[in-house]
Amino acid sequence: MDDPTATDGGTGGMPRWVKAFVVVGLVLGLAVLVATFAGGEHGPGRHQGHGPGVAPPAAAR
Amino acid sequence: MILPPAIRKAALVAHVVSSVGWLGTVVVFLVLAVAGVTSDDEPTVRAAYLATDLAATYAVVPFAFAAVATGLVQSLGTHWGLVRHYWVVVKLVVSIAALAVLLLQLDSIRLLGAAAARGPLAPGDLATARASLVLHAAGGVVVLLVPTVLSVYRPRGLTRYGRRPAAA
Numbered sequence: 001m002d003d004p005t006a007t008d009g010g011t012g013g014m015p016r017w018v019k020a021f022v023v024v025g026l027v028l029g030l031a032v033l034v035a036t037f038a039g040g041e042h043g044p045g046r047h048q049g050h051g052p053g054v055a056p057p058a059a060a061r
Numbered sequence: 062m063i064l065p066p067a068i069r070k071a072a073l074v075a076h077v078v079s080s081v082g083w084l085g086t087v088v089v090f091l092v093l094a095v096a097g098v099t100s101d102d103e104p105t106v107r108a109a110y111l112a113t114d115l116a117a118t119y120a121v122v123p124f125a126f127a128a129v130a131t132g133l134v135q136s137l138g139t140h141w142g143l144v145r146h147y148w149v150v151v152k153l154v155v156s157i158a159a160l161a162v163l164l165l166q167l168d169s170i171r172l173l174g175a176a177a178a179r180g181p182l183a184p185g186d187l188a189t190a191r192a193s194l195v196l197h198a199a200g201g202v203v204v205l206l207v208p209t210v211l212s213v214y215r216p217r218g219l220t221r222y223g224r225r226p227a228a229a
Contacts, residue, residue: 014147014218015147015216015217015218017147017216017218018147018151018218021151025154
């Protein structure tokens with residue numbers, strides 16, 4: 001990380017690879033939002049009390 | 062503030078070690094999470110979730126914080142800067158996002174660790190949390206490869222801030 005000039009070069013706008021990252025990030029973010037609000041099975045604290053396949057630990061039965 | 066060369070080297074070593082450590086511990090975490098879902102051997106399943114809890118608490122999370130912190134030092138303490146180069150910005154955003162997801166997963170990890178500590182886990186117990194661990198750990202491995210690749214290739218591209226004259 002000692003030679004920033006080695007990759008200095010972009011003088012135009014946002015490079016294509018950055019745009020690709022932004023698009024992928026937006027798609028992933030949208031997918032998480034859809035999973036959270038539509039499916040209800042995504043996000044912290046949503047694994048504990050409901051949903052298919054969720055059951056109390058065997059020891060608690 | 063640009064760090065002196067000797068400190069810069071030491072900071073770089075710390076950043077490489079913590080970043081690679083983060084990726085490595087998530088790989089081990091993924092192996093344990095997959096064993097927890099696929100193994101038919103009950104003691105193995107319990108051991109897997111006890112181990113994921115310990116690994117997350119004492120290895121993955123510390124490495125993650127260390128990687129982000131040392132990355133900030135590397136950016137701010139060298140000519141690269143924090144927002145001058147797109148690859149640095151993308152790396153920072155991806156790392157912070159990965160750290161956030163990790164912290165959000167801790168509830169599930171602790172839940173499974175506590176359940177495993179209490180007693181046997183049947184194949185269907187806490188199935189969503191168990192699947193979530195596998196999914197997020199696998200995603201984490203893929204996502205953490207991004208900063209690694211960016212650090213090596215350092216693709217071109219200056220941000221608007223980076224294109225400004227140094228005196229500005």
